[in-house]
Amino acid sequence: MLNYDKQADWSNGFGEHQSPISIRTDSVKCLKAPLDYHVLNDYRLHQEIDDGTTVRLTGEGTADIFGRQFNFVQVHFHAPSEHVINGKHSPLEIHLVHQNAIGQLVVVALLVSLGEKQNPQLQQIIDHFNQAKTTTIDLNIRDWAPWYPVGAHYLGSLTTPPLTEGVEWLVISNPEFTVTKAQVDWFQTHFGEDNRATQPVNGRTVELYK
């Protein structure tokens, strides 16, 4: 029984719904539909920031995500990927961070593969990078969102401190662009491996849209 006279002693016991996670596609609930994610207004990047751990770019844009409108607020990168699908990391994971009017967060994660073709916007971000500086930029990344996104939908957390929970994740496994090894190497040269270890699922529902 709770003691309402000793509320200060209540442990908040967080940490059961953390991100990233490892996803086995044969053991999660499967839905025959794309992830309900639609860019409404172009994602335009305005500022590029060296935060010491990765490159973070802030900007603007809007999207409809599972029936609600969110603002796109920033994008950043992890190499190798933080989320793991069927035991495999992708070389790069791009986090498109969205927020709504009351502050709810949705992160759209793009698990990007290596290919012969470099991604031109990512190359602009690399070329424009200025160590320990924040600089202005003007870049449209709308076409990073796939027209038929498939992947996982689950409830987790930020993957860097404060590790806040209640963050909704769309982990997209079919980006329509590739990056080159040179592009991924650039991130690892500058920041090392900056992926958080996968966290226990602890009975959460993970839905697979495909």
Place this chain on the structure above:
Amino acid sequence: MLNYDKQADWSNGFGEHQSPISIRTDSVKCLKAPLDYHVLNDYRLHQEIDDGTTVRLTGEGTADIFGRQFNFVQVHFHAPSEHVINGKHSPLEIHLVHQNAIGQLVVVALLVSLGEKQNPQLQQIIDHFNQAKTTTIDLNIRDWAPWYPVGAHYLGSLTTPPLTEGVEWLVISNPEFTVTKAQVDWFQTHFGEDNRATQPVNGRTVELYK
């Protein structure tokens, strides 16, 4: 700069977005619309539980809440209210707890006033209560949801341990029914005052729909 080799030392630093909160209606963002909350399928209660701190009833039902479908899963009570509006507690706060497919939680809180008329379903719950027992019941509380709900919308936490954050709150200030002092006294006699203290808003956006 984060040390990815010492992830175990990262503090999760939770506790900045807790519930309940104290709301001043003249200092929050105001929208001229009702809260976007619609019961789709009747809320039917099936089990009544004495959890030592309050009465909790589990059941089923569905609602559309800000454009997304949620299942109604349980209702419980706090006396006096946990949320405070313009410095005032209500004698009773009813929490209608909803969950969606990936486990997101929305609590619809009804701030109920005293009146001459007792609420018949609440009286059934009181009459049916069996100390330290879980019993079956069949009760429809669909009409507890107002047809034009007004009040606050914000992002907070559970108000009892584990105090998990990422919980969406609709705090409704205009329930269309009242409860009697005898009904409220019954709760306080059985459980004492079981309202958590209000928590700092910490810069969160609180939207007032009216």
